[in-house]
Amino acid sequence: MPPASFAPLAIAPAITVTHLLRVVAYVLLFVLVRDVTRRLPGRGRWWAAMPLVAIAAAEAGLGLLQSVQGEEVQGTYLNKNHLAGLLEMALPLAAANAAALFARRARAKAAAMLSVALLIFAGLVRSLSKMGFAAGLAGLFVMGALTIAGRLQGGKKWLAVAGLAVLVLFGFVFLPSDAFVANYGGLTSKGPAALEGRGPIWLETLHLIAAYPAFGCGLGNYETAFLRYQTSVVDRVFTYAHNDYLQVAAELGAAGFLIAAALLLPVFATPFRAAAQGPDRTTRYLGLGCAGAIAAMALHSLTDFNMYVPANALALAWICGIGASLPLGFEKPAAAGHSALFGRIAIGLAFLLIVYAPVRMLFDSQFRSDARAERLFCRFGICDTDAVVTAETLASGGHAAAVPPGELFKALRRDPNAPARWCDTGEAMLRAGRDADAEYCFWQAQALGPHIPPVLMQAADFYYETHRTDRAMQRMARVLVDTDAYDAVIFGWYAEKNLPVGEVLAHGLPPGPRAAEAYMRDLIAGDKGGTKEVWNWIAARELGDGRLAREYLEYLFGKRDYETAAYAWAAYLGAARNGYLESNWVFNGDFESDLSNSAFDWRINAREGVAAAEDTQVTHTGSRSLRIHFEGKENPDYSDVGQVAFVKAGRYRFEAYERTAGITTDRGVGFHIYDRESSSRLDVRTEELTGTHDWTRLDRIVTVPRGTRLLAIEVSRQRSLKFDNRIGGTVWIDSVKLTPLDGSR
Numbered sequence: 001m002p003p004a005s006f007a008p009l010a011i012a013p014a015i016t017v018t019h020l021l022r023v024v025a026y027v028l029l030f031v032l033v034r035d036v037t038r039r040l041p042g043r044g045r046w047w048a049a050m051p052l053v054a055i056a057a058a059e060a061g062l063g064l065l066q067s068v069q070g071e072e073v074q075g076t077y078l079n080k081n082h083l084a085g086l087l088e089m090a091l092p093l094a095a096a097n098a099a100a101l102f103a104r105r106a107r108a109k110a111a112a113m114l115s116v117a118l119l120i121f122a123g124l125v126r127s128l129s130k131m132g133f134a135a136g137l138a139g140l141f142v143m144g145a146l147t148i149a150g151r152l153q154g155g156k157k158w159l160a161v162a163g164l165a166v167l168v169l170f171g172f173v174f175l176p177s178d179a180f181v182a183n184y185g186g187l188t189s190k191g192p193a194a195l196e197g198r199g200p201i202w203l204e205t206l207h208l209i210a211a212y213p214a215f216g217c218g219l220g221n222y223e224t225a226f227l228r229y230q231t232s233v234v235d236r237v238f239t240y241a242h243n244d245y246l247q248v249a250a251e252l253g254a255a256g257f258l259i260a261a262a263l264l265l266p267v268f269a270t271p272f273r274a275a276a277q278g279p280d281r282t283t284r285y286l287g288l289g290c291a292g293a294i295a296a297m298a299l300h301s302l303t304d305f306n307m308y309v310p311a312n313a314l315a316l317a318w319i320c321g322i323g324a325s326l327p328l329g330f331e332k333p334a335a336a337g338h339s340a341l342f343g344r345i346a347i348g349l350a351f352l353l354i355v356y357a358p359v360r361m362l363f364d365s366q367f368r369s370d371a372r373a374e375r376l377f378c379r380f381g382i383c384d385t386d387a388v389v390t391a392e393t394l395a396s397g398g399h400a401a402a403v404p405p406g407e408l409f410k411a412l413r414r415d416p417n418a419p420a421r422w423c424d425t426g427e428a429m430l431r432a433g434r435d436a437d438a439e440y441c442f443w444q445a446q447a448l449g450p451h452i453p454p455v456l457m458q459a460a461d462f463y464y465e466t467h468r469t470d471r472a473m474q475r476m477a478r479v480l481v482d483t484d485a486y487d488a489v490i491f492g493w494y495a496e497k498n499l500p501v502g503e504v505l506a507h508g509l510p511p512g513p514r515a516a517e518a519y520m521r522d523l524i525a526g527d528k529g530g531t532k533e534v535w536n537w538i539a540a541r542e543l544g545d546g547r548l549a550r551e552y553l554e555y556l557f558g559k560r561d562y563e564t565a566a567y568a569w570a571a572y573l574g575a576a577r578n579g580y581l582e583s584n585w586v587f588n589g590d591f592e593s594d595l596s597n598s599a600f601d602w603r604i605n606a607r608e609g610v611a612a613a614e615d616t617q618v619t620h621t622g623s624r625s626l627r628i629h630f631e632g633k634e635n636p637d638y639s640d641v642g643q644v645a646f647v648k649a650g651r652y653r654f655e656a657y658e659r660t661a662g663i664t665t666d667r668g669v670g671f672h673i674y675d676r677e678s679s680s681r682l683d684v685r686t687e688e689l690t691g692t693h694d695w696t697r698l699d700r701i702v703t704v705p706r707g708t709r710l711l712a713i714e715v716s717r718q719r720s721l722k723f724d725n726r727i728g729g730t731v732w733i734d735s736v737k738l739t740p741l742d743g744s745r
Helices: 013-039 042-048 050-068 080-103 107-126 130-151 154-174 178-188 191-211 222-226 244-277 281-300 310-325 336-367 371-378 385-395 405-414 419-431 435-448 453-465 469-482 487-496 501-508 513-525 531-540 546-558 562-577
Strands: 610-615 625-631 638-646 650-663 670-675 683-685 691-704 710-717 728-740
Touching: 013 042, 013 310, 013 336, 042 050, 042 281, 042 310, 050 080, 050 107, 050 310, 080 107, 080 130, 080 281, 080 310, 107 130, 130 154, 130 244, 130 281, 191 222, 191 244, 222 244, 244 281, 244 310, 281 310, 336 371, 371 385, 371 405, 385 405, 405 419, 419 435, 419 453, 435 453, 453 469, 453 487, 469 487, 469 501, 469 513, 487 501, 487 513, 501 531, 513 531, 513 546, 531 546, 531 562, 546 562, 562 638, 610 638, 650 670, 670 691, 691 728, 710 728
Parallel strands: none
Antiparallel strands: 610 625, 625 728, 638 710, 650 691, 650 728, 670 683, 670 710
């Protein structure tokens, strides 16, 4: 590629041109509203605010209708927070106008405007926008505080402001629904979910600001520039920082931020001064409305991007125009020459927009996918590189690598900070046999998007195609560290490439349990080979949890692979196996471990008239036993406590200790041991105890025939045939063992 002839301040100048022209539109609307409002006489200045109030009322009404229909309240916006942005700005204007009408004793008109204000407020509440609701109340608080400051002095003023703050806080807590209040709980989360995911993005935006401190990355270029510093929530693309102040600082740098502040702060300050120092009542009430609207948006901009929504940015420009028109009583008239020059500049900018808008619409509707036409339009700042590359990709069979390299180079020159451009070019270079150039392209892509999953996955494809499988899997592993959104894609890629499980474990999984468990679950869900190897690897590193162990056992039970299941459970238990499959084929026979709901642990089914639970007061060994209490109401055929045990053919000694207290009827409590798959092969019972006995040993020699792999061991009481057959009393079970005898292991 030939060297560039200049270095732009914006990383993607065409995007900046589009956003700059939006700013021009906001400025022109501000000037227009300011000049029109200045020409309106006295109370007539309120007419300048009425269109905004009417639009907000219509949006609020539509939002309430959506709420009644069970839909998300968002009006004609795509997002509830942006609807709230409009409503929170219009609410102070409606409230201020209602107050002005009440002050003039125009009660009917005042009541009508108050109804409009309540409609807007109801729409704001039903939008369920947390910051929108807080900002709306903040706007009303600012109006009230300014009114108090203009009428009271000294301690009374501060006492009244404090009372107003308490009243607003009361409304903040009690006006929204319980569901709305509960939504604020997400703001207190920690980690990646802090401030509903905004916290980490704000911190990473500070790194972007530090990288472009003087002039920023360019207006509108946040999305591309941020990719290099995005290390959290990487499965989402952030076009906005969800904080207007941070985004402006990132895009305009210190110079642009200070220029914007210097121009806007005097504009914002004028309504506040007019509310306190206005020469007439109309000026003061209009000042209150504009000040409340500006304060509401200033607060909401801390957590959202309302100023990047053209409709709301235009609404704020409109309100600022009204505020800037308000007389303060001590202003000097502007010089005639200065006003004329400013007027000519405004007319020139307006003419530019009048030409630009239809040309842009013509381009978007007819030429955006035409590479040759788009190149011509782009000379004037009207570009759509994505559309051209997409069209060329479709024309080349759907593969970016098949796009002519010349077109990819042009796209890359326009947007050299976009990692996707480097990936597309790298794939084309690889297809052309230029491996060194391809590697350079993917190196650049990873430098610009070091944590972006699509970038890393495309780089993995490149390394795999160039026979560096370990590097390919390392890129995939990096994705698994940052997000679980691509787990299925990555594990599917491993399977598609027929990568050995051992190689995946060595290079394709990051440290820690999350990815390992996800990989194991993927193998289980797809009934793929390698589950045993992966489970042993997980168990050896103590990465799995009880839930995964149970899922693996269920999978093995479904395949009737009981031996693998038993040893997998023992591997998971590690030091906590307590002799399981070593000296005792019954797991947790002494009940010392909490019940795990595993296929090899005790099962205790609830049954009416019988209460079964662990007991820490009566034990044979250790600190726990199992207590079963019969209430004397039923004659059950009881088998609701038991477990299964994996066995091989041979002789085993079964023993358990049982204690009874007042067991009635002729049928007592013992153990039933049988082949879980076919009781005809093996079915034995121990002695049954009735009455009252201290700890008594129950034992049987159990001969397991060939073909028997799984024993069911159940606490048993058979139904009595006697007239007096309702069993009552209590039995305790402890020290249950199944020990292999000679050669049974």
